[in-house]
Amino acid sequence: MKRFLISTLAVLALGGIAHADPIGEWRVADGSATVQIKKCGSGICGFVASTKDAPGKDVKNPDPAKRNRSVLGIEVLISLKPNGDNIWSGYVYNAEEGQIYTATVSLAGQGVLRIDGCVPNGGICGHETWTRIK
Known part of the structure; x- marks a missing residue:
C-alpha cells in the first residue's frame, strides 16, 4: 500500500510539472508593472495588477472612449487558449x-x-x- 501511495504521488507530481500553468502574478520584463493571470472560461487572461510609478492612463488606446481609463485593471493578455503543453495562444495588448x-x-x-x-x-x-x- 505504501509503494502504491508513493507511486501515485510521484505520478501526480510529474503530471503537475508537465502541465504547469501561469496562473498567478508576474513582473513584466522592465519591472514597471505586474500582471495577474487567471482562468477565463476555457483559457487564461491577464490584467495589470500594479505599476511601479503612479498608474497612468491608457492614452494611446485606439478607442478614444478608453484613453482616460487607468491602466490598472486593463486586460493585457486576452483570450489565451491552450495550444500544446505549457503554451497558450491569443492576443496581447501593449498599452x-x-x-x-x-x-x-x-x-x-x-x-x-x-x-x-x-x-x-x-x-x-x-x-x-x-x-x-512568489
Missing part, C-alpha cells in the same frame, strides 16, 4: 503603444514566462520574459 498583437505565451522554465507577440498580418514580432512573483 504603451495602444496596439494588440497576436501572442503565444509559454512557460520557459521555473518562474519564467515568455511572451511572443506579432503584428497581425505584418510579420513583425518580438518577445519578452516575465518572472513569477
Whole structure:
C-alpha cells in the first residue's frame, strides 16, 4: 500500500510539472508593472495588477472612449487558449503603444514566462520574459 501511495504521488507530481500553468502574478520584463493571470472560461487572461510609478492612463488606446481609463485593471493578455503543453495562444495588448498583437505565451522554465507577440498580418514580432512573483 505504501509503494502504491508513493507511486501515485510521484505520478501526480510529474503530471503537475508537465502541465504547469501561469496562473498567478508576474513582473513584466522592465519591472514597471505586474500582471495577474487567471482562468477565463476555457483559457487564461491577464490584467495589470500594479505599476511601479503612479498608474497612468491608457492614452494611446485606439478607442478614444478608453484613453482616460487607468491602466490598472486593463486586460493585457486576452483570450489565451491552450495550444500544446505549457503554451497558450491569443492576443496581447501593449498599452504603451495602444496596439494588440497576436501572442503565444509559454512557460520557459521555473518562474519564467515568455511572451511572443506579432503584428497581425505584418510579420513583425518580438518577445519578452516575465518572472513569477512568489
